[in-house]
Amino acid sequence: MIRSIRILAWAAAALALWWATSAASPLARQFLAGLEAYQAGRYEQAIDQWEKIVRSGVANPELFYNLGNACLKADRLGPAILWYERAARLRPNDPDLRFNLDYARSLTRDRTEDTAISLARILFFWNYQLSRRAIAVTGLAGNLIFWLLMIAWRLTRRRGFFRTALLVAVPALVLILTAAANLYDDGRRRQAVILPEAVSVRSGHQPTDTELFVLHAGAKVRVVKQQKNHYQIRYSADKIGWIEQQAVGLIDTIQ
CATH class of the missing domain: 1.10.287 (Helix Hairpins)
Incomplete structure (x- = not known):
C-alpha cells in the first residue's frame, strides 16, 4: 500500500492566491487539475497534468513523489520507480518517499546481488x-x-x-x-530505469541481433554508452547489452 500524495507548498500558496485574485497561474491550475483527477481515480489524467508542470522546468521532489504515486496507481511500475528515483536524488531521506520506493521495488521481477550496494551504504552512509x-x-x-x-x-x-x-x-x-x-x-555511468513491462537486451542495435537477456519494468541499470537510438546498459557484472533509448528513463534527465 503506497502512502498518500502531498500537496506542494507552492501550490497551496498559489491556491490561496487564486482565491484572493480569481486568476490562478497556469502551473497552479495544472497542479490542481491533476490533484482533482488523482482523487477521482483518473490517474492517467493526473499524470498528464503533472508532467506538463515538469516539462515547464519545475524540478520539485514533492511533484516527482506525487507523479510516482499516480504512476503506481495507474499500474505503470517503470515510470513510478523512475519518478521516485528522481525525487530521491533531491530528497534522499524522506521517509514516505523511501517507503513507497521500497514498495515499488518489491513489485519488480528482476533481482541483483545487493551485497556491494549494502556495504557501500554502510561505509559511505x-x-x-x-x-x-x-x-x-x-x-x-x-x-x-x-x-x-x-x-x-x-x-x-x-x-x-x-x-x-x-x-x-x-x-x-x-x-x-x-x-x-x-x-x-x-x-x-548514468543511472536509468526500465520503463516497459519487458524489453529484450541484445548484443547489438538490430532487432535480429542475439537476445542476451530480458529485463522488466522498474529494473535499475547503468548506461555505459550511447550510439544513435540505443544505449549500452549494464544490469550486473555478467549482464551487459544494448536496448533502445525509449525503453529507459534517465534518472538525472527529464526527457
Whole structure:
C-alpha cells in the first residue's frame, strides 16, 4: 500500500492566491487539475497534468513523489520507480518517499546481488542520507569555514582556532571528495530505469541481433554508452547489452 500524495507548498500558496485574485497561474491550475483527477481515480489524467508542470522546468521532489504515486496507481511500475528515483536524488531521506520506493521495488521481477550496494551504504552512509546538492554545499561551506579559521589563527596565534580548523577540514574534505566522485560517476555511468513491462537486451542495435537477456519494468541499470537510438546498459557484472533509448528513463534527465 503506497502512502498518500502531498500537496506542494507552492501550490497551496498559489491556491490561496487564486482565491484572493480569481486568476490562478497556469502551473497552479495544472497542479490542481491533476490533484482533482488523482482523487477521482483518473490517474492517467493526473499524470498528464503533472508532467506538463515538469516539462515547464519545475524540478520539485514533492511533484516527482506525487507523479510516482499516480504512476503506481495507474499500474505503470517503470515510470513510478523512475519518478521516485528522481525525487530521491533531491530528497534522499524522506521517509514516505523511501517507503513507497521500497514498495515499488518489491513489485519488480528482476533481482541483483545487493551485497556491494549494502556495504557501500554502510561505509559511505552520508552519501545516501544527504542529497548530492547538500553534500556539495556543505563541503564548500566547511572549506570556507576552514580558511576563515586559519586566517583567524594567523592573526591571533590562538591554538583554539588552529585545532578547530583541523577538525573542520576533515569532514569538509570528505564531502568535497564525495561531491567530486558523484559528479564523475554521473558523467561516466548514468543511472536509468526500465520503463516497459519487458524489453529484450541484445548484443547489438538490430532487432535480429542475439537476445542476451530480458529485463522488466522498474529494473535499475547503468548506461555505459550511447550510439544513435540505443544505449549500452549494464544490469550486473555478467549482464551487459544494448536496448533502445525509449525503453529507459534517465534518472538525472527529464526527457
